[in-house]
Amino acid sequence: MHPDVISDLAELDTTLGTVEAVLDVEELRRRVDELEQQAASPDLWNDQEHAQQVTSQLSHSQAELKRVETLRQRLDDLPLLYELAEGEQGDAEAEATADADTERAGLRTDIAALEVRTLLSGEYDERDALVNIRSEAGGVDAADFAEMLMRMYLRWAERHGYGTEVYDTSYAEEAGLKSATFAIKAPYAYGTLSVEMGTHRLVRISPFDNQGRRQTSFAGVEVLPVVETTDHIDIAENDLRVDVYRSSGPGGQSVNTTDSAVRLTHIPTGIVVTCQNEKSQLQNKVAAMKVLQAKLLAVKRQEERAQMDALKGDGGSSWGNQMRSYVLHPYQMVKDLRTEFEVNNPSAVLDGDIDGFLEAGIRWRMRGTDD
Template sequence: MAGPDFDTEIKQLQATMRTIEQVLDVDAMKQEIADLGEQVAAPDLWDDQENATRVTGRLSDLQGQMERFESLQSRIEDVEVLVELGQEEGDEESLGEAERELGRISRAVESLEIRTLLSGEYDAREALVTIRSGAGGVDAADFAEMLMRMYTRWAEQHKYGVEVYDTSYAEEAGLKSATFAIRAPYAYGTLSVEGGTHRLVRISPFDNQGRRQTSFAAVEVVPVLEQTDEIEVPEEEIRVDVYRSGGPGGQSVNTTDSAVRLTHIPTGTVVSCQNEKSQLQNKASAMVVLKAKLLALKKAEERAELDALRGDATSSWGDQMRNYVLNPYQLVKDLRTGYEVGNPTAVFNGEIDDFIEAGIRWRAGAEKVDA
């Protein structure tokens, strides 16, 4: 790589980092870290466990963001020095290492830049994901289970916690539906671009004639709420049904009527939880899910009203969003962004970061057009 190319790339990275610094408001972050540090040092912090968990979690997230930002700044400065020395001494080995390091830094800066695009009201929250099988019979149920594995593998790769609230198994194979939480800061903002209809095309393993089958599954992503969120659900608006938990194996949860199904009568929203042993625990978990979905419904209605005022006749951007083709060729393609890869196996094993980043950039561009 010639000298001017090094200079140009380094200047571009420095300019991007200045933009990121402004968007993150680094000075404000440092002040908040200091304030939270004082709260964490207080001897009575854990008298209120819920507040303590919130404070320590927020502090850890901010410290992680700051460390990531400062580390990238330092790496850019170091590579700039390496380039100068290599050019002065004609050291091709040093210039080769600088070229490789610039590539690594560029990818890291792009990833950090994506985080700055997550500035929505609930983007910093944890995510609640629901997957439902659609048209396609047993293949669709199997596809729903493949998608659940894809997202849980993605979470594992990033060391994010996963908490399963409910799984409804199909009779022959796969899942009718599943609801689970991804426990990580910004999980909602990150995964919200995955919401919509997913389509699978393959030779059906359940068809003894080996015919190609198209099946569908729906993915819904909503933010996990905090107690400060204003969502009041009067008891008279909720119908509570209890039943015996179901699932493979002989877990102890299957031996009592501990599973809970909640129906919000005004909207018809139904949620269930069966993964705890106690009926009270399942009801509490189901209420978390119900409130999150009612908030998402409220936001969707507000968005629909705005779209109607704008005269927006198009469907929402999350509908029919990705194709997974296993036959007659191998391809996974996002229909909104155009991003595609020819390795479906890797995608189903959780390698979806590039799809997510493309989706976040696409959404940010669409929001600018709408503004």
């Protein structure tokens, strides 16, 4: 093998070894065995909430173990691929070597992605994420941009096979969204997406301007961890005002004709949340309570630490700080203003290809906490 290949394989082996040590693969195997025994218990489903926790943890642990074991196997197989290539002649050797190089590049990307996961060690990082998007300055273009961002995150989740649940979509009059709230259900969804918190900026030729002028518009993204029973976020009934109203949205038969939408106002803090995407008033109230509890958890942490550093992954009050620009005109570029990470394919990014930005953001945040 070429000395550069040998050096690169040694570096990959060191990086993967560090990841394996952090994940504690032997402990992970023991954990999978323990959860499998619990899942096989005949009385597991006597307690549905506990059963769901066990099966969810088992699924996550099995996937994590398979992921790291697969990477180790691929890395162990790579030298053999190069040896086989060297045994070929002419074009066959060149083609086999190119295949091995492609596998090595892919392996480097996959190991780096798993390495980023090991950086997510915050108190809430492993939880599901609750994402709130709202249009800001820029009128109808901002509302349209808010809808573009919502689609971007939902497509990202779809690409990875993550579950999603939309709690509320408040449509703007002409186009787009005033605001939207949705959950992304996956291990470490909060830790991964928390670096998206802040103000996103779009520059383009406005499709809503008759004169075809360039328009700059803004949308805000807020990311919170989904509340669990262990958080003890209790809401007194007297502190809550519940209003019901008819859901609104694009016309047609899908618009509800009953007062099923729910607005919750937490009187002590003034926090207001709405939910109108479920079919019944009760379902909407349950979903709205989840959102309200997540927001109150953020307030609780703020009071405990005097700032939101623990929840706002970029070390400050980023709700209102510009963090990324999406430029569609006069050139094509998406650039993160904190990490300097950029790509020249906005359409791919807006279609959910944001892993590069997420990884760069997580590494940037970790550097900030190390300083």
